[in-house]
Amino acid sequence: MSRDPQICIIGGGSVGSVLAYFLHRGGIREIPVYYASRESVIEVESQGGVVVIEKKSGAEYLVPIKPRHYSQPVDQCVFVLNAVKAIDVPRSLELTSKITREDGVVIMLQNGFGSLELAEEKLAWLKVACGVVYFASERVSRARVIYYGGDALLVGCRRRPCGELLVLAEIFKRGGLDFRVVDNIDHYRWIKLAFNSVVNPLTAITRSRNEIVLEEEGVKLAEMIIREVCEAARLHGYNLDPTRLIKHIFKMLEDSRENYSSMVQDILAGRNTEIDYINGFIARTLGERGLVNTVLTLLVKLIEKSRGRGVKG
Template sequence: EGVRPLIGPQSWALSLQNGLGSEEIIARFVPTARLLRGSTAQGATLLEPGRIRWAGQGPTLLGLLPGVAQPPQPQAQEIIAALGRAGLPAGFTRQLEAVLWEKLLVNAAINPLTALLDLPNGRLVEEPTLRVILSDIIAEALPLARQHGVRLSPEEAVARVEQVCRATSGNISSMLQDLRGGKRTEIDFITGALLEEGRRRGRSLPLNRLLWALVAGSTRQARHHRV
């Protein structure tokens, strides 16, 4: 809503947000043929307005929405080039669904735990009990992710999440940053998206549902105290 006056009849939009579902909201304002979605793996902590501590760079991949069969237009390539000039090398993929679901798996394991326990990412693999919880979260979510092209085995999925924890060990997850700041978190777009997919496919995810409820409740409490 805040940028609606900037959207013209030929505008393109790109969503690089965590989780799933943001592009459906953006599609209310931009036709799907001119809407890109993507995944980026940047470890960063907002220290104060206008000041960010960057903790590591991973791949940035863009793609079209499902059902949009046309090849990437010149405007999409211009967006990729602009990201590159800004120090964010990006590429285009037609397998973005699997990329997004693999990232969702990582976010669903790391973000709620770090937010609830007020810990940096790396602490999740330093404590044996937390590593067990990470594995249990992944075990619940992986069958859903495999329906969307993720080809990781359970062992590979756990190793992938632990690798991200170690690579961003000092990073404060976006969900924890939001909780500390009394802001709305991404829990509905991350764990909530998993729960919705589980509902559609008749799968129960009790641990993820518990984490969703705890973060949602903590978010309301934090926002109440901020007010």
């Protein structure tokens, strides 16, 4: 019998599938993955797992996960990786509570602010950690995901110590993912929020890869967005240096210039985006002083509403 802890994933999309891939490479053979739709469960079942395609090498891996429907929670997991979109978090928390052991740890992996806070509130008896994802992937069909690269996941708890995460770190590291347990997860959340606040709306509005932000106009907009992010961070008690932050973000952009952000993927697929949790969060924090983030939030929401109403040329 395996001595590895039971690790479950909620959400078998871009992020969930790549995590399953690293877990499998780390030696985990039983990986339950929960889906919202029967269609995803059936497609993964018929294929014998989820296919993860490494963009750089073109290699395809069939990760033999155990697909489950959210309405049938059958596992008792020591670690639950919650990888649904922020918008789906509220309805995923009941499932999360049902499949997490009392001594287990839940890890919330959503971009933006709001999902972790909600999970901490609704699952107060459990240890809830946050994961800041530093890899990029895209779901090309229900059971196929392209993994673009990046191999870090920073994880930490805010309310209670969760040394248990070191066990998970060992497994992921064995599989090739740089899973780092950190004390100051909020610091990394703010940096990732700053990156997403720049890249997501600008790529979504222009329907472009990340590299669009490197254009002169993109740089100017990025500087305006970041100034507001730093102001919002200050109101929450975090001091970020805008000059250093912009430099860091442009380094990240150079490294990911070919990527399609999750927000442009959502717009191109006709789905609603996570704008409310990213620029919308900055706009709500700053009120009238958050003009740039307010405008970007409203623009992206208008684009969401324009679906099917475009002028035919």
